[in-house]
Amino acid sequence: MNLASSVGLSTKPSLPSLHSLLNSYIESRNRKQALLLFRQLLEYNVKPNDLTFSLLLKACTSSSSSSSSSALNSVNVKRDANQIHTHLLKSGVDRFMYVSTALLDLYMKLGCVRNAHRLFDDMPDRDVVSWNALICGFSRNGCDFEALKLFVQMCKEGFFPHQTTLVSLVPSCDLEAAEHLFEEIVEKSVVSWNTMIGAYGQNGFFDEAMLAFKRMQEENVPANLVTMVSLLSANADPESTHCHATKTGLVNDASVITSLICQYATRRNTESGKLLYKSLPQKNLVSLTALMSSYTEKGDLFQVMSCFAHLQQLEMKLDAVAMVCILHGMKDPMGFCLGLAFHAYGLKSGLSADSLVANGLISLYSRFDKIETAFSLLSEIHEKTLISWNSLISGCVQAGRPSDALEVFFQMKMSGHSPDAITISSLLSGCCQLGYLQFGERLHNYILRNNHEVEDFVGTALIDMYIKCGRIEHAERVFKSIEEPCLATWNSMISGYSLYGLEHEALACFSEMQNQGIKPDKITFLGVLAACTHGGLVQEGRKHFQIMREQFNMVPDLQHYACMVGLFGRAGLFEEALMFIRNMEMEPDFAVWATLLSACCIHQEVKLGEYVARKLFFLDSNNGGFFVLMSNLYAVKGMWDEVARVREMMRESGGDGCSGISVIEMTSLEDMNVNLSSSKSSLNANAWQPLLSLY
């Protein structure tokens, strides 16, 4: 390839002319051209100086590849940085501190922490700027402890920390230390305030973020667009922030608009999001992605697609993030077809090579039980991240193939990844499906031994696993070890007690939860009502149903109604049950009537039972469950002719009444094969072999 023509040079260039060319590449963010020019300069035996390197490094740092969000992570840039490093040493320009510092900064931005550190160690002299680049780099790459250690070392060596260094250290500290650092800053600039607001927000201290913002206003430091963005990501109220941004003129900024769209989306307000997007003078992909994501959350596929049409009208192209967002919205069969079309778009545009998009595709295919496709997608990812593995593991579990999930988990371990909270909670939920207590216990041990935090998700999954595997006392122990259980954790425990017929424990748990200031949701009430039903606590059930509607303004779902019908029916209060069904705000479904029929069986109510069975037949004649119930009801009353008639109807309708499968825990591979080789489960004994000796 002719390098000269590719960068438009035909004669030996002078250094100043090369520098001005490099400057133009920096402006157009063209890393590749800048490097080509540099290579050509070497071919022409022009000696680069410190400015040449400085410009070249700037071109690398500011480079933005066409679409991928992970531009700076690419292997290519890392390779280029290493080459520049070599030439830097060869030419002796590394004696210029500012050039070495620029390279150090690039290494840090690429995540090459070790290279950066070595470069720093090799530097003959350091100044505050190079120290800052090093400390800031460690902090940005999540090496918080290192960053703090270096900060101390820097102070020991007599350097006075600059405000920048202090700011960059804030994310490395826990919050209290950050506050101390912050108070150390005498002249607090907008940037310092923004950093503190951001730190509060990222740690979930939303009230503190708001307080810091108020203090900042009191001290007459004017907010800028970063303040708005940080506030919004600290869950600030979108309306009042919107108001503030409008008054200060900051609402004209695209990133503020994007953040507002997102924050309105958390309140399910897509209408304001749409208006904000429309107000943008320059449409851009990031804001549009935020808007699409708000529609995705709401399940409004039509609006997602019209956003996509809008994007095409503007002749914009999707990038990886936008693609992932769209794929995430494909949740029904129609969506799956569209998802396939977007897979094709990804293949044509090259986007599907991005591991982000590949992960999104894996979840898409698993959502529709296409596990084989998901498997092959994973195998094609070159740099498999933990998220890629997790996507497939959770995909298998969701598709009802927990043993495949375990197989993938084993492969993941082999490839050198350690499970995180998401891996573990997915696997635990897979254990529930298999009733595989032993493996669940191993995961629990793994969590304890590796000091994994038993946080919301893992804690809830553990409790669920123990409950579904018959060990309520273990579930209780886990529950009691959690200091501040979240709503889902409380819900698990309440419905667990209810499942075991421990209605008083369930109700005690419910009131304890409210004492702790946790607001119940619909799932909580499902557990509470089920507890009342199981325990025959009619009055308690009535009371809680009323509390749910009147005190918490919730509209009951069909499941809540079914629960109540069961409560009345089991107590023999058939008139109340029927009145209740008549007064429902929605059409009773199969489950509601089936609950009543089952109560008829208990109380041998043949006449009502026949009436209900007819209802059920018209609602869903393919669901044969009510045949069995009816047949049992007649049998209890000794009405054998009727039993025979029902059995005959059952045969005619094709229902065999025995499609259930029981799974019991297997303690050896032989057991497993015996128990499951003939069932629907895709359990693969070979996959389990290594697991048994895993820990």
Add this chain to the structure above:
DNA sequence: ATAGGGTTAG
């Protein structure tokens, strides 16, 4: 120097 859209989980 501080920041904007996204994926995996109960």
